[in-house]
């Protein structure tokens with residue numbers, strides 16, 4: 001913890017104490033958690049592109065939309081493949097590993113992630129709500145056939161072996177609904193409630209990402225935001241650590257077991 005600002009140490013100790021006695025913990029994670037694995041932080045699927053328009057001369061939100069997948073599937077496939085290439089050689093970092101460790105040690109831990117890189121599961125987390133899907137899961141657009149792939153290399157626009165229809169990565173494109181089963185699991189868990197809620201490496205722009213934090217604040221449940229920059233939630237949470245995910249969680253773990 002020596003390289004952390006001394007001013008943060010009291011907050012880190014308090015968070016470690018909260019975590020040590022917590023029974024139900026929710027970790028909400030975004031691109032900032034994968035940044036420590038070398039992945040670019042991007043807003044949703046689209047902010048990976050800093051330019052306003054893609055090579056096709058359209059906004060990335062249109063290029064990566066459900067509608068485009070139906071009209072010109074080669075365009076969203078091209079950008080989904082680029083996103084997947086960016087995370088192809090990345091592995092979980094200390095932040096992913098600690099959340100997985102705490103899931104094994106605490107009575108109940110849920111990870112709600114916006115990331116589509118699959119790194120939480122790769123680190124060993126099991127109770128993960130992948131609200132935007134996982135780019136490594138392909139599904140048939142017509143039947144129930146699904147397939148887990150290591151990469152999309154050589155798997156661009158494949159056809160279903162069962163019914164020969166087009167397949168797609170199981171990710172939520174712009175204009176598409178959130179996956180119902182994942183959303184249901186989240187709502188059931190939120191209904192039971194949490195006694196500690198973390199928001200890590202996300203600017204919380206999506207309402208379904210910010211809402212569990214706001215709900216916790218309103219219920220008097222301690223909340224922790226870990227993000228290098230301030231967000232619209234920073235003023236509401238019980239603790240705000242202006243740190244990267246791996247550094248912050250490593251310091252909390254050190255204080256928890258120390």
Ligand SMILES: [Zn+2]
Pocket residue numbers: 140141142143144145160161162163164165
């Ligand atoms: Zn099929």
